[in-house]
Amino acid sequence: MNLISETSKKFQKELNSGTASLVLLGVLDRAKESMYGYQIAKLIEAHDESVQMMKQGALYPVLRSLENSGLLESHVDPSVSGPPRRYYKITKSGHDTLKAWIQIWDQTKAFVDTILEGNENV
Amino acid sequence: MFEGVDVYLDQLRQELKGCDSALIQDALSDAEEFLRTALTNAKNVNPNISEEEALAPIIDKYGSPDEIASAYREIESRISPSLTSTVPQRDRSPLIKLLRIYGDSQAWAAVLYLVFSVVTGSIFGLWALLGAGLSLCTIFLIIGLPLLGLYLFSLRGIALIEGRIVEALLGIRMPRKPIFIQKGLSLSKKLRLLLTESLTWKTFIYLVTRFPLGLVYSLGLLILMAFAVKFITYPVLGPVFDRALITLGEQKYYIVIFLYPVVSLAGFLLLTLTLHLAKFVGKQHGRYAKFMLVRKEPDNDQ
Numbered sequence: 001m002n003l004i005s006e007t008s009k010k011f012q013k014e015l016n017s018g019t020a021s022l023v024l025l026g027v028l029d030r031a032k033e034s035m036y037g038y039q040i041a042k043l044i045e046a047h048d049e050s051v052q053m054m055k056q057g058a059l060y061p062v063l064r065s066l067e068n069s070g071l072l073e074s075h076v077d078p079s080v081s082g083p084p085r086r087y088y089k090i091t092k093s094g095h096d097t098l099k100a101w102i103q104i105w106d107q108t109k110a111f112v113d114t115i116l117e118g119n120e121n122v
Numbered sequence: 123m124f125e126g127v128d129v130y131l132d133q134l135r136q137e138l139k140g141c142d143s144a145l146i147q148d149a150l151s152d153a154e155e156f157l158r159t160a161l162t163n164a165k166n167v168n169p170n171i172s173e174e175e176a177l178a179p180i181i182d183k184y185g186s187p188d189e190i191a192s193a194y195r196e197i198e199s200r201i202s203p204s205l206t207s208t209v210p211q212r213d214r215s216p217l218i219k220l221l222r223i224y225g226d227s228q229a230w231a232a233v234l235y236l237v238f239s240v241v242t243g244s245i246f247g248l249w250a251l252l253g254a255g256l257s258l259c260t261i262f263l264i265i266g267l268p269l270l271g272l273y274l275f276s277l278r279g280i281a282l283i284e285g286r287i288v289e290a291l292l293g294i295r296m297p298r299k300p301i302f303i304q305k306g307l308s309l310s311k312k313l314r315l316l317l318t319e320s321l322t323w324k325t326f327i328y329l330v331t332r333f334p335l336g337l338v339y340s341l342g343l344l345i346l347m348a349f350a351v352k353f354i355t356y357p358v359l360g361p362v363f364d365r366a367l368i369t370l371g372e373q374k375y376y377i378v379i380f381l382y383p384v385v386s387l388a389g390f391l392l393l394t395l396t397l398h399l400a401k402f403v404g405k406q407h408g409r410y411a412k413f414m415l416v417r418k419e420p421d422n423d424q
Contacts, residue, residue, distance in 0.1 A: 037152065045183070055193070056184045057189070082159050
């Protein structure tokens with residue numbers, strides 16, 4: 001039982017490493033204004049009540065990596081109630097990349113579903 | 123259970139031991155931003171809840187220090203600082219190694235940094251010195267202490283900007299977020315914290331030394347490059363404009379035509395070596411900037 005839960009955790013972690021970037025780009029693409037880490041984490045949490053896909057703290061390094069690749073841009077603003085916050089916004093290149101990633105995601109999802117449902121004419 | 127945000131941050135710092143100090147600073151400010159925001163919200167909902175009780179579910183969702191440390195390590199291993207070359211350098215002949223510098227983006231970025239460092243250096247140095255002078259002159263007036271505080275904060279801001287330039291052009295990982303100073307402290311406590319922290323003074327020294335260093339970097343590099351370009355183009359431009367190869371006071375030195383290719387070659391060699399020198403100096407300066415502008419974490423060997 002433990003082995004299953006360990007391997008499941010590992011599987012979830014491996015999946016997350018790819019999907020986290022897609023999810024974050026998707027969230028910021030729909031956002032009307034720049035968002036900071038806590039806001040993004042809360043928004044994802046609202047869609048993810050049953051099972052937590054990934055730790056909220058793990059979103060921050062992904063945000064930074066997306067910014068480093070030019071897909072997001074950010075600025076730091078002081079906050080009234082705490083430390084300064086870094087606000088993220090999607091770039092034009094991020095928007096275009098998201099379109100391409102969604103296509104890849106759809107193809108992958110369809111492919112995996114077909115295999116799992118046992119259709120041999122993949 | 124964590125008694126407070128600081129306890130969590132201490133443990134996260136422990137877990138990140140041995141990592142790049144700039145990464146540690148980023149990870150700590152990310153965690154601090156999240157945990158303090160979440161804590162404030164939790165206390166708004168239930169004002170009687172203790173910090174420890176409120177933090178437990180927040181940290182459960184945010185991730186334990188070891189989980190967060192491993193997330194940062196994993197992502198960081200995939201990112202290389204902006205212009206750092208990640209292509210492995212295979213052993214080739216010394217001549218190819220020497221000439222490869224022309225395709226090395228890091229060398230050209232270092233040239234850019236060094237050439238403009240007289241401009242940035244004079245702005246940084248002037249601000250550091252003028253601000254210090256103004257703060258000292260007004261220290262006994264009512265506006266003295268707030269002015270000193272503002273000045274010291276501005277040094278942090280400038281250090282962050284310089285850090286971003288250093289990372290982009292010299293490829294040395296620097297902090298991407300400002301250092302957080304706890305809210306709720308009185309102005310005098312904040313000032314005391316700033317004044318007693320060695321980072322503040324190291325930043326001040328760095329910004330002051332940036333001007334003479336910038337002057338040496340920019341002038342040195344421009345002089346070397348000017349000589350190199352003159353030598354390379356001498357066979358064409360020398361005879362056309364009747365220019366001497368070297369002029370020392372009243373003495374003008376020309377060379378015979380059959381040695382023109384040698385002069386061009388010498389110029390090309392000088393340009394090549396200048397690019398190597400720029401890359402080397404850029405790297406050393408990046409290390410110096412990191413030493414002076416990034417908070418030193420204990421047992422950090424990078």
